[in-house]
Amino acid sequence: xxxxxxxxxxxxxxxxSMIARWLSRYEASVLLIEKEADICMxxxxxxxxxxxxxxxxxxxxxxARMNIVGNPMWDQLSGELSFPFERRGDYVVAVGEEELPxxxxxxxxxxxxxxxxxxxxxxxxxxxxxxxINPDVSGxxxxxTGGICDPFAVTIAAAENAVMxxxxxxxxxxxxxxxxxxxxxxxxxxxxxxxxCRWVINSAGMYSDEIMxxxxxxxxxxxxxxxxxxxxxxxxxxxxxxxxxxxxxxKGKGILVTTTLHGNTIIGPNSVFGEEKEDRSTxxxxxxxxxxxxxxxxxxLNQKHIIAMFVGLRPYGNGPCKSPGIDYQHDYIIEIPTEVxxxxxxxxxxxxxxxxxxxxxxxxVDLLKDAGEKLKEKKEWDPVRRARPRFRxxxxxxxxxxxxxxxxxxxxxxxxxxVTEGEIAAEIHxxxxxxxxxxxxxxxxxxTGRCQGGFDMPRVVKIIADELGVSPLEVTKKGQGSNFLLRxxxxxxx
Amino acid sequence: xxLKNIYDVVVIGSGPGGLAAAVAAxxxxxxxxxxxxxxxxxxxxxxxxxxxxxxxxxxxxxxxxPSYAQRFIKEVFSLGVEILLDTMVLDITPQRKIYASNKRLxxxxxxxxxxxxAMGCRERSRPQIRIPGTRPVGVYTAGTAQRWVNVEGYMxxxxxxxxxxxxxxxxxxxxxxxxxxxxxxxxxxxxxLTGLTRNYVQCLLDFDIQLQLRHTVKRVLGNxxxxxxxxxxxxxxxxxxxxxEEIIPCDTLLLSVGLIPENELSRKAGVKLDPITSGPYVDDxxxxxxxxxxxxxxxxxxxxxxxxxxEAGFQAGKCAAKYAIVTHRxxxxxxxxxxxxxxxxxxxxxxxxxxxxxxxxxxQMRVTQPIEQPVWIEVHDKENLVARKAERYVRPGExxxxxxxxxxxxxxxKAENLTINIAPR
Numbered sequence: 032x033x034x035x036x037x038x039x040x041x042x043x044x045x046x047x048s049m050i051a052r053w054l055s056r057y058e059a060s061v062l063l064i065e066k067e068a069d070i071c072m073x074x075x076x077x078x079x080x081x082x083x084x085x086x087x088x089x090x091x092x093x094x095a096r097m098n099i100v101g102n103p104m105w106d107q108l109s110g111e112l113s114f115p116f117e118r119r120g121d122y123v124v125a126v127g128e129e130e131l132p133x134x135x136x137x138x139x140x141x142x143x144x145x146x147x148x149x150x151x152x153x154x155x156x157x158x159x160x161x162x163x164i165n166p167d168v169s170g171x172x173x174x175x176t177g178g179i180c181d182p183f184a185v186t187i188a189a190a191e192n193a194v195m196x197x198x199x200x201x202x203x204x205x206x207x208x209x210x211x212x213x214x215x216x217x218x219x220x221x222x223x224x225x226x227x228c229r230w231v232i233n234s235a236g237m238y239s240d241e242i243m244x245x246x247x248x249x250x251x252x253x254x255x256x257x258x259x260x261x262x263x264x265x266x267x268x269x270x271x272x273x274x275x276x277x278x279x280x281x282k283g284k285g286i287l288v289t290t291t292l293h294g295n296t297i298i299g300p301n302s303v304f305g306e307e308k309e310d311r312s313t314x315x316x317x318x319x320x321x322x323x324x325x326x327x328x329x330x331x332l333n334q335k336h337i338i339a340m341f342v343g344l345r346p347y348g349n350g351p352c353k354s355p356g357i358d359y360q361h362d363y364i365i366e367i368p369t370e371v372x373x374x375x376x377x378x379x380x381x382x383x384x385x386x387x388x389x390x391x392x393x394x395x396v397d398l399l400k401d402a403g404e405k406l407k408e409k410k411e412w413d414p415v416r417r418a419r420p421r422f423r424x425x426x427x428x429x430x431x432x433x434x435x436x437x438x439x440x441x442x443x444x445x446x447x448x449x450v451t452e453g454e455i456a457a458e459i460h461x462x463x464x465x466x467x468x469x470x471x472x473x474x475x476x477x478x479t480g481r482c483q484g485g486f487d488m489p490r491v492v493k494i495i496a497d498e499l500g501v502s503p504l505e506v507t508k509k510g511q512g513s514n515f516l517l518r519x520x521x522x523x524x525x
Numbered sequence: 526x527x528l529k530n531i532y533d534v535v536v537i538g539s540g541p542g543g544l545a546a547a548v549a550a551x552x553x554x555x556x557x558x559x560x561x562x563x564x565x566x567x568x569x570x571x572x573x574x575x576x577x578x579x580x581x582x583x584x585x586x587x588x589x590x591p592s593y594a595q596r597f598i599k600e601v602f603s604l605g606v607e608i609l610l611d612t613m614v615l616d617i618t619p620q621r622k623i624y625a626s627n628k629r630l631x632x633x634x635x636x637x638x639x640x641x642x643a644m645g646c647r648e649r650s651r652p653q654i655r656i657p658g659t660r661p662v663g664v665y666t667a668g669t670a671q672r673w674v675n676v677e678g679y680m681x682x683x684x685x686x687x688x689x690x691x692x693x694x695x696x697x698x699x700x701x702x703x704x705x706x707x708x709x710x711x712x713x714x715x716x717x718l719t720g721l722t723r724n725y726v727q728c729l730l731d732f733d734i735q736l737q738l739r740h741t742v743k744r745v746l747g748n749x750x751x752x753x754x755x756x757x758x759x760x761x762x763x764x765x766x767x768x769x770e771e772i773i774p775c776d777t778l779l780l781s782v783g784l785i786p787e788n789e790l791s792r793k794a795g796v797k798l799d800p801i802t803s804g805p806y807v808d809d810x811x812x813x814x815x816x817x818x819x820x821x822x823x824x825x826x827x828x829x830x831x832x833x834x835x836e837a838g839f840q841a842g843k844c845a846a847k848y849a850i851v852t853h854r855x856x857x858x859x860x861x862x863x864x865x866x867x868x869x870x871x872x873x874x875x876x877x878x879x880x881x882x883x884x885x886x887x888x889q890m891r892v893t894q895p896i897e898q899p900v901w902i903e904v905h906d907k908e909n910l911v912a913r914k915a916e917r918y919v920r921p922g923e924x925x926x927x928x929x930x931x932x933x934x935x936x937x938x939k940a941e942n943l944t945i946n947i948a949p950r
Contacts, residue, residue: 262652267789309748313657340652341660427624427632434631441626443613446563447789452628481789483650485666489677503679508662512749515662516679517776520704 035227036062036199039219040234041206041242043070045182045388046380047234048190052112053392055196056414057406062228063190063198064221066205068510069470070463071186073236075385076473077261077311077343079289079297080182081274083383084121084174086141086149087284091354093363095144097387097394102176104389112188113418114181115292120148121177121274124157124328125169133278134172141174148175161273163329177274181292182385183473184418187463189388192416194462196409202463203510206235209245216246216373230404232375232395237308237346239364239378248368248376256308257347257381259300260317262325263339264332265481266294275328284382286324288332293448293476298325298332300343311342338481348379365391367398375399419457421475423449444494445487447480452494459498466499468492469509492516526607528633532557533849534842535623535637537614537790540569541831542822543643544597545838546845550641551604553846559607559635561614561625567601568594569645570668571831573675576696578723582832593831617794619815638849638856641841642791642805642813642820646784646827648693654782656688658745661752667693667781671700680704682777686754687711688742692720692829694781699728708732709773712740712756714763720781721829742778743770751776784827794818802826810844811837817852819845860937862888865905865946867919869893876943881934888927892947895920899950902927906940919947 038054040047043065051063065072082105088095109116125131134151141149152171157164194200201223210218210225218227233242240254270290277285283302290296299321318340326332352359364378375395380387400406420433422440433453434441440453458465458474465471468478468491477491478484484491492515496503507513533555536543539562547560566572571579574590581587584596601608612627623635648666663682665673671693673679683706687694690713698708711729716739718725729736743757743765758769786804788796796805796813804825805813812819821841822834860878862871871890880886888904896919903913904927914927927945929937937943 267792310659311748312659312744312746315657315743318655318657334655335653337652337655338650340655340657427634430626431632434626434628438628438631441628441631442611443563443615443626446613449613449615482647483652485648485650485669488665488669489672493677503677509749513662514750515681516673517682518680520674520678520680522705 033218033225033227036060037228038062038230038232039064039226039228040232041219042073042233042235042239043186043190043200043202044073044075044234044236045071045186045189045385046075046236046377046391047232048186048193049388049392050232050234050395051193051198051200052189053396055193055198056408056412058409059406061193061198062226063193063200064204064206065200065202068203068467068507069465069473070190070200070202071183071473072509074344074346074381075182075186075236077341078182078382078385079287079300080179080291080385081121081289082116082178082180083386084141084149084177085144085146085383086137086172086174087279088144088383089352089357089359090140090143091357092352092359093365094383094387097363097390098383099145100393101383101387101390105178105180108389109180111414112185112192112416114184114188116178116180117292118176118178119272119274120173120175121276122152122157122161123172123276123278124164125171125278126165126167126327128169130278131169134170137172137279146174146176149173150175161271161275163271163331164275165328165330179274179290179292180385185385187474188416188418191462192414195416196412200463206242214371216371228373230373230375230399232377234377234380236380237344239346239380240348243376243378246371246374246376248370248374249364249378252349252364252378254308254346254348254379256305256310257345258303258305258310258317259343259345260313260321261297261299261341261343262318262321262337263291264296264336265338266296267481268336269296269333270294271296271329277324277328286321288325288328295338298322304347305344308344311344313340313342338483339479345381346379347381350379363387365394365398367402419461420454422451422454444490445475445477445480447482448476448478450475450477450487455491455494456498459495466495467507467509467513468495468515471495488515528630528635529557531636531638532559533638533853534558534641534845535635536560536641536643536842537617537623538562538569538643538645538824539567539608540643540645540822541571541594541597541834542645542824542838542841543569543641544594544601545835546641546643546819546821546842547606548597548600548604549839549842550846550849551606553843555846555849557607559609560601561609561612561623563611563613565611567598567608567610573668573671575675576700579831582830583835597835614790617790619795621817638852639817639819639845640794641838641845642796642818642824643822643838644787644790644824646786646823648780649783649785651780654780656742656745659748661745661747661750663747663751663776664745664778664780667691667697667779670777670779671697674700674704680706682706682751682775684709684775685777685779686742686756686773686775687779687781689713689781689783690718690720690725690736691781691783692724694779695720695724695728697779697781698734699732702732702734708734709775710756711736712742713738714741714759715739745778746772751778754778784823786824786826788824791820791824796820811841812844812848817848860940861942863942863944864890865944867893867896867947868945869921871945878934878937881929881931881937883931885931886929888929888945890925890927890945892919892921892925896947896949900947901950903946903948904929905944905946906936906942909936911936911940911943915950
């Protein structure tokens with residue numbers, strides 16, 4: 032007998048997880064499949080973590096609408112799902128007189144889009160607010176509604192809340208094809224068997240083009256990976272508390288200097304089209320480009336303080352803007368196409384995709400209702416998901432109490448980020464279990480500090496093995512094929 | 526084990542520097558000495574250094590790391606040093622309060638009259654030397670790999686490239702060869718060897734492992750696990766020489782590219798760091814800028830021989846003990862004044878009893894309740910009456926004064942504290 036669902040969501044990025052959480056509100060069975068060993072492994076995992084104010088997208092585009100609707104949803108969402116979110120505001124910084132007109136353009140665009148709380152700042156005001164900024168700064172656009180979040184925490188919280196409310200999540204499960212009855216989608220084939228359904232929701236990010244092509248939709252639509260490289264700095268050596276954008280160019284929002292919620296300064300990204308959808312390799316040229324770009328905003332950056340570098344891939348699509356009279360070919364696709372039945376099609380969800388994700392989830396629900404889907408609210412739906420304890424953020428007194436309750440919180444495993452055995456064990460047994468090193472890293476931030484896992488790695492591998500009841504040889508960094516260890520010692524020639 | 530509230534000397538870290546400091550502190554006369562170690566056993570990184578080469582200077586013997594550590598571990602136990610294992614120090618204040626946690630005792634707060642910082646150093650990691658490429662499993666610092674092989678008993682890979690000719694890198698080249706791995710290459714960006722010549726001879730030459738100077742890793746290849754690295758020659762200015770690129774297939778890249786003194790705790794304690802060594806500024810007693818906080822070993826600067834770390838530990842431990850003993854003596858001269866019956870407060874709150882040998886000491890206080898009849902104001906050392914004064918009445922609005930005289934010294938000298946009570950006569 033085929034396992035049957037009302038909805039199958041393909042892709043466990045922030046958009047897929049938000050849709051799962053939104054659908055979990057209704058009396059319907061929902062399955063989310065993710066091809067990787069954890070959720071939040073694609074575009075949602077490597078970006079600037081900024082909740083954008085909305086002055087950047089082209090007025091009239093779906094990107095602009097989703098950004099503007101999405102931004103104000105974050106306060107309630109972070110409260111319900113208890114993930115950290117701070118509305119710190121952001122700056123677009125003009126360096127030199129010649130960049131000043133660019134600020135006016137953005138201000139105008141922001142007004143048309145309906146961004147509240149924008150203000151022009153003089154050189155003196157900018158210098159007073161960020162002491163590390165390039166002294167040649169000529170002014171800045173300030174947007175009070177900009178915010179920063181932790182994209183892993185957001186995605187995981189949304190997916191967990193969905194699971195709490197009955198959604199099923201299958202990891203290591205990749206889509207292979209649709210099962211059709213005429214032009215109606217009635218199920219999908221995966222590497223882990225077939226599943227029946229009434230609706231498939233395509234939130235496959237980088238691969239959304241391939242999925243819609245399999246459904247016979249939009250053969251002209253292609254996703255190109257647009258790579259962006261980043262550096263992360265040691266928070267003990269440098270703290271930039273502000274979100275600083277340069278004046279945008281044709282290549283996008285530009286190389287910015289910002290901060291994580293954990294207090295680490297972060298610079299990037301550049302914007303280079305890549306060949307492959309899985310190529311997350313940094314390049315010498317790319318790293319040099321972001322270095323020079325960031326130095327233009329904050330000249331005091333020092334290479335000695337770099338502790339991490341990574342690449343993010345943006346799923347850059349060629350979806351045409353639907354508003355009449357606007358010639359823009361890189362808009363979001365959010366639609367229920369008429370050529371097939373039972374398909375919600377999303378594509379090209381790049382920045383501001385994180386900001387837009389709750390709005391996109393609501394949009395999908397609205398589209399389904401418009402399509403005649405009778406979504407009936409569950410009585411028992413619980414919108415609240417509670418965060419698990421984080422030793423590092425606690426006062427001495429809170430730590431004392433926590434360890435009294437569970438001694439495993441007294442054993443610190445990651446020295447730089449102060450992550451304890453208790454937290455690691457809790458994540459391994461969470462509603463969406465973290466069974467790889469990187470999954471634990473994304474949830475607890477272990478191994479992200481200045482020693483980059485040098486100290487904790489052997490200890491964490493042992494804890495994962497013990498908790499899962501497997502050999503350390505089976506423990507992986509990020510799923511199949513990434514085992515840390517090859518064989519026991521003393522087996523030469525055995 | 527029951528922790529004391531206050532120790533003479535607390536040593537953070539039980540590597541060679543920390544163990545030597547604990548031994549020396551005890552020998553110098555410090556009574557209560559505590560060593561806090563984050564790992565499961567004493568010895569620090571020596572535990573995973575199972576190769577020989579330790580102790581040639583101090584013991585005139587060639588010992589493996591664990592044996593070298595064992596000599597000090599035995600001494601630490603026989604001297605009665607207290608030990609906290611599997612315990613992470615989270616914070617140190619400039620007033621020498623230490624916050625730490627472990628599974629058994631929970632979150633603990635310990636006071637120290639002096640502290641020896643002996644946290645050692647950490648290894649420089651991949652992002653710090655900016656090796657581009659993918660982020661697969663299989664790129665480790667040499668020390669992490671050493672822990673896996675020598676302590677946990679697992680091999681990270683079979684085909685290895687090592688970047689950096691530091692000592693740990695060369696020693697791991699030999700160690701992995703013993704365990705049946707093929708070390709394809711050791712690459713060194715400098716035009717000279719950065720570790721000891723004896724390690725080059727014993728670990729690389731003897732095993733036909735190729736060392737390439739002026740070479741580095743240009744990028745890492747492989748998505749899930751390391752599949753290869755691209756090596757490249759560099760010129761005098763460290764720029765890659767075009768055309769010299771070579772793809773070396775391998776499953777592991779080990780980095781032996783430098784050590785950095787580990788001073789996150791030192792910073793929290795207000796210890797000033799030298800930007801060149803990345804360790805604390807110290808005086809010839811290994812005392813930092815914060816009085817009573819000393820530092821020894823690789824936490825100060827990176828050593829080449831463990832014997833010199835031990836020597837530094839001895840010196841720091843000895844000086845820390847001296848500091849603690851002087852501090853203790855000062856503390857034991859103080860006698861706290863306790864507000865007893867109907868006394869709201871007393872100024873001063875404590876007195877230095879030595880002052881009473883030559884001067885009188887004036888104690889001023891206010892009462893809690895008025896007593897409208899003659900009263901005694903009595904200074905007690907437990908049951909023993911030290912001094913008393915008569916008043917016709919006491920009222921909260923009127924300050925009361927008692928003077929301790931030189932003749933009271935004999936009684937006060939013996940007292941742990943003094944209580945003042947006011948009651949009707």
